Amino acid sequence: MTKPMNCQTAHTQLNELLDSRSAGPMTADLQAHLVECQACQSWQALFHMQPTAKSPTFELPADFSKQVLARYSREQRRMRWIRASSLFAIAASLFVAGMVWLTLTQPHQSASAGRSKIPVEEKGRKLLDEISQELDEFQVRVSQLHAPNFSLPRTITEWDLQDVNDPLAVSMPALRTVGSSLQGVLEPFETPARNTMNRVKALIDEPEVKKWVDNVKRKVM
């Protein structure tokens, strides 16, 4: 006599049938078990869902595809805007970074330009030439005013502008000496001589000349 099927075997066979998406053919043993076992009969309910699985009740709006396309179009526009904004932000960041870099490096470039000395040196040389000429004239004038014992300090008279790279820097102490010497002796003399002294003083105090001289000194030291 054949041993009746148990529920576990029945479940296995029912699962296999469901896997094959078919309600049959059931084995004779399974059929006999289902007649006897009401609990396993409830499994048969699962076979009922398949014919109605693709239920027509899931109805979409008629314009579903239009809605999706409209939403996709909005999404694309948004993505394009985000991409453009990102690019703009990157460009702006680079621009700002560049400006900051330029600002930070600008003093360096000025210092480099200062170190070249060419424009200031030319200016200084020109001024010294003028002053030297004026001092020569002043010397002549002093002689004409019967002050034969007065002579300009040696430092001034021995200037050799051609041999000095930094004429103004080298001559600053000399100019100071000239200034202080003249101050004592110029009092009795006439205005042109006083003007010469003032020009010497003005040259010493000129900010641009001072700055240039300081740079030269720093470099030399």
Place this chain on the structure above:
Amino acid sequence: MEEARHLRNERLLVQACRANDPMALKDMIERFQQDVYRVCCRLMSDPHEAEDLAQESFIRVFRSLHTWDQERPLKPWILSIAINRCRTALAKRARRPSLSPLLDCNPGREVTAERSTDLQQEINAAVDELRTEYREVFILFHTEEIPYETIGSMMRKPVGTIKTWLHRARLAVVQRLRERGVVYSGSIPPHD
């Protein structure tokens, strides 16, 4: 032969979609909208949310077309995207307090067993109560008729796991049907 032709057609469709051809995009939506919406509906149990997720799924599909494996059919790939969107939405829903009672995609369906006589509707209600992965497998296999192997690749799980989940899902559905008195509610036999 037929399958190769089908795949070739799908490849052409995808190429046209990637070129942003509006007709191709429309064709793609209309070809799969019912499948996507049905899966979303079954997973979300809310027609409005399902519609929104179906739209979102298509947008995600369009954006990801370059990742589609041309050797595999489109439908399972599209459905896996829809399932992922639903999974994310369900996780969000679980985190926020429920503001409305459970809605249903099928307005004609009664939720309670006492008032319902339709077996299919009862099965749907029982499926809605399954845990997420069981519900996904159950719907993909029984509603969408997708084979085990494809479900496995869609869900990135071994076929054995998918089978186990499906068998447990069936057992749970039968148990729910018994609890609702839809089918015989005698003692539940032990399962393997």
